[in-house]
Amino acid sequence: MITISRLYYTQPLLRELHTDIVAQRQEGDKSIVVLAETIFYPTGGGQPHDLGTINGIPLLDVYEAEGTIYHVLPEPVVGPRVTAVLDWERRLDHMQQHSGQHLLSAIFQDEFAYTTESFHLGADYCSIDITAPFLSREEERQVEQRANELILQDLPVLTYTLYPEEFKDVPLRKIPDREGPLRIVEIHGFDYSPCSGTHVQKTGQIGLVKILKSEKYKGMTRVYFLCGARALADYRHKHGLCTNLVSLLSVPEGELEARVQSELERRRELEKQLEELQGEMIRFRAAEIVRAGEGPYYLELPAADIQQAQQLARAILNLTQTAVVITLGGRVVLAHNLPQGPALGQLVKEQAQPLGGRGGGSATAAQVFFSDPANLQRFLELLRREIWVKAEDK
Ligand SMILES: [Zn+2]
Structure with missing residues (x-):
């Protein structure tokens, strides 16, 4: 152990120090230096170590072990006389x-x-x-x-x-x-x-x-x-x-919170309106599909999301007794309201899963996802040829 004086205690405002190196050793690519006295606080008591330079070389770390304070540097310091400068802002x-x-x-x-x-x-x-x-x-x-x-x-x-x-x-x-x-x-x-x-x-x-x-x-x-x-x-x-928000919303600072609240409320109202309009559009589309021909309906909606596809399927089933198969990308949405129709959840399990399809559902609504488009096509053919035809025959 080398006892050195801790100037960060006795002269806490001292930012520059001329002192001597009393020991220096190499540890990997780092140089570990012990000074005769130091202005650098080592990590401890919940407080991080100081930083600064020794002869212009930036300190990487300062730590204490068994009463000695070690200064870690990226390269050796030429001594023995050195100038230490404290990063005062950090201290x-x-x-x-x-x-x-x-x-x-x-x-x-x-x-x-x-x-x-x-x-x-x-x-x-x-x-x-x-x-x-x-x-x-x-x-x-x-x-x-x-x-x-x-x-x-x-x-x-x-x-x-x-x-x-x-x-x-x-x-x-x-x-x-x-x-x-x-x-x-x-x-x-x-x-x-x-x-x-x-x-x-x-x-x-x-x-x-x-x-x-x-x-x-x-x-x-x-x-x-x-x-x-x-x-x-x-x-x-x-x-x-705050200043940016005042300018963005064009309100005085005092009214900022109330304005944000009213904007959020307005957004919620608009979202509700949009949802209603989308529902109306889906019902309209369902009516068109049913008018255009008899089911079962095989539809492709690559741009739709699952929720929209499910809504459309329900809207069609609300108009007539039939079955609906909607494909969107690798996903298939199935639904029917046929009294003798197949149990769809079970159908997915028995017919789609062996083809690598992942999904499931109830007796009257199901969905399944295929990562391989060829298997998706196989599943659709299977539906058309065997299962759905059988369901219709019943
Ligand atoms: Zn304290």
């Missing part, structure tokens, strides 16, 4: 999300006695899982309001080490199982949490906390939130959406 983002999480967890515990069981900080989203069976919109709003009040108060965020004999003197949020001293992050006078992550120095630097939604998760409630620059980016995005 600040992590500090804002992580500090905002402390605020939310503390408020949920203080106001509702819900404890935080886990925390996710990713590029995709931030969330905490709290021991709540359910969270109402009003509770979300209340917690969000309180968090933003604490941001406005610009409370100092302090970090210090606490030894076991001192634990009783501080209202700790929770005491971890592991032994020894704890690193405490205190939101001045309000929250005392053991934590190894990086945080802002005053709550004002969190900027803004926005709770996005909550959902049930493994008997708990998962609360999704955004802080700082992420919340601003989200506001920009949503304001952009």
